[in-house]
Amino acid sequence: MTLLAVERIKLFSTRSPYWCSALAIVLGVGLTAIIAAASEEQVSLGLTQIGSAQLAIAVVLVMAAIAVTTEYRFNTIRSTFLAVPGRTSALVAKATVVALIAGVLGEIIAFGSVGIAKVISPSSDLAINSAAEWRHVAGVGLVYAIGAVMAVAVGILVRQTAGAVAILLVWQMIAEGLIGIIPKAGIKIQAWLPFTNATHFLTMGADSPEQGGAGIDFKLSQWGSLAYFAGIAIAMLVVALIVAKRRDA
Amino acid sequence: MIEAIGLTKRYGRTVAVDDLSFTVHPGRVTGFLGPNGAGKSTTMRMILGLDRPTAGRVLIDGKPYTELHRPLQTVGALLDAKWVHPNRSARAHLRWLAKSNNLPDSRVDAVLEAVGLTQVAGKNAGGFSLGMSQRLGIAAALLGDPKVLLFDEPVNGLDPEGILWIRTFMQNLAAEGRTVLVSSHLLSEMALTAGELIVIGRGKLITQSTTQEFIDSATGNTVLVRSPQLFKLGPLLVDKGFTVRDGADGALSVSGATSDQIGDIAGANGVVLHELSPQRGSLEEAFMQLTGDAVEYHAEIGK
Missing domain, CATH: 3.40.50.300 (P-loop containing nucleotide triphosphate hydrolases)
Structure with a gap:
């Protein structure tokens, strides 16, 4: 618990998490607002989450990676390892705090998006009733939290901001989608890619054609996809922790 | 510790x-x-x-x-x-x-x-x-x-x-x-x-x-000796096994001997001394002497 408090003090005593959070909210909720304002027909619940699930997530991943890479950039990671020579507990605490913040941010953006769509387009039916609808909206926080753990792992491994951010953005926004272009094998591979599975978890199925993941032959259930996504994140964190422990700081 | x-x-x-x-x-x-x-x-x-x-x-x-x-x-x-x-x-x-x-x-x-x-x-x-x-x-x-x-x-x-x-x-x-x-x-x-x-x-x-x-x-013991009879004292010190070099202003720089030893030798042989001063080598010299071979990046200083 002490180390969680330490990481909280560290994170909130600099400005970047505030800026990143504000940017994520503005982008996520803002995109929904623009979509809602531009639509002449009713806005569906699926449309409200494009901003959260496909745009704001990138900012959250960057924020999570920066939380680690700035420590390497300014060598405060060494002060951290002097204070906590076991290293693992300090890094796990950091991943936990960053994941919690990302999760809360995800809920704010997801529900904020639904809210703003309702305000701009009052005639739309945006009630959240079914389990699929709840998963679609409330699930965004879970995806953010797990994605943040992944980003922290990448940050620990790469140790520099530009590299970590490039890897995460290309991976999450471009690479997984491009693999689908490979004839035949592409969609089979995609069924096992982490962010694609995260998207699969969020989809409401046939009700939300706007969401990605269409045409991919997933072998896992939707919750299975989330567990798979989480499993990969934890595996990456474990590798990062082992590397960090062995490496000279 | x-x-x-x-x-x-x-x-x-x-x-x-x-x-x-x-x-x-x-x-x-x-x-x-x-x-x-x-x-x-x-x-x-x-x-x-x-x-x-x-x-x-x-x-x-x-x-x-x-x-x-x-x-x-x-x-x-x-x-x-x-x-x-x-x-x-x-x-x-x-x-x-x-x-x-x-x-x-x-x-x-x-x-x-x-x-x-x-x-x-x-x-x-x-x-x-x-x-x-x-x-x-x-x-x-x-x-x-x-x-x-x-x-x-x-x-x-x-x-x-x-x-x-x-x-x-x-x-x-x-x-x-x-x-x-x-x-x-x-x-x-x-x-x-x-x-x-x-x-x-x-x-x-x-x-x-x-x-x-x-x-x-690191600096070694050197003693500066000034005397009008250095021509007499010099060989006596060399005989005792001390290293004698010409110092500044016609003085002798003796290493390996304490000022007491040199004073005794001078007294025993009736040599007049004008100065007998132990020299404290500079710290930098001491350091350079010890680590001279151990410097990783050498730059030749113009001689």
Whole structure:
């Protein structure tokens, strides 16, 4: 618990998490607002989450990676390892705090998006009733939290901001989608890619054609996809922790 | 107490620290002296568990650093004053450090007061001058009121006032019975600060001794002799096996003999002496003499 408090003090005593959070909210909720304002027909619940699930997530991943890479950039990671020579507990605490913040941010953006769509387009039916609808909206926080753990792992491994951010953005926004272009094998591979599975978890199925993941032959259930996504994140964190422990700081 | 036993660090084929063994005792400032690139910082990082030794080990009060419970309460270190987030305030920097080792926030205020940074505690550390950064680093080292303190080149780049402040501060810490290890590449600085010296070159231990012994042994005993009868005294000294060279202003420079011995010889032979003065070799000369072969990066000085 002490180390969680330490990481909280560290994170909130600099400005970047505030800026990143504000940017994520503005982008996520803002995109929904623009979509809602531009639509002449009713806005569906699926449309409200494009901003959260496909745009704001990138900012959250960057924020999570920066939380680690700035420590390497300014060598405060060494002060951290002097204070906590076991290293693992300090890094796990950091991943936990960053994941919690990302999760809360995800809920704010997801529900904020639904809210703003309702305000701009009052005639739309945006009630959240079914389990699929709840998963679609409330699930965004879970995806953010797990994605943040992944980003922290990448940050620990790469140790520099530009590299970590490039890897995460290309991976999450471009690479997984491009693999689908490979004839035949592409969609089979995609069924096992982490962010694609995260998207699969969020989809409401046939009700939300706007969401990605269409045409991919997933072998896992939707919750299975989330567990798979989480499993990969934890595996990456474990590798990062082992590397960090062995490496000279 | 810090004990290094056969400490070795290799980076590929480069040996940064080579089978280094030494002991740092409490109650006095121990200088860790060596030319740039001698392996001082690498050794300090290994003492603190940041770098993993290729071989050997180093213990602090009998334990490796990584096994210390709440290490800041045992060891305080200032390796680099710039290891702070530039946009984090000095107080926040110390607060998270304190929290990590279960130290109360009152310690933060206490160490800020001790180094004289209370006025600027709320300011971002990135705006600090080098002197202020050093003070913040020292404040961080003192947080847990540790028995063992390590400082890596603490006076580098400081103005004379800052140097004096740090020197006095370290001596006071040692006088309180703490173990203080300070690295430097400046012997003149260490001669003023340290009571004991660990001298390394190219990662190897050259000597560990008191500062006085180090200077004596390195400079050798030379005595300057002036006399109107040097033509008589010179051969007598050579006969006794001392090395005699011509010194400045027609004097003789005798090494290997004490002034007492030379005075006795002169008296016994009725030689009039005008001057008989032991020469204290300069510290820089002593240092250069010992580490001359061990400097990693040589630059030929025009002769």
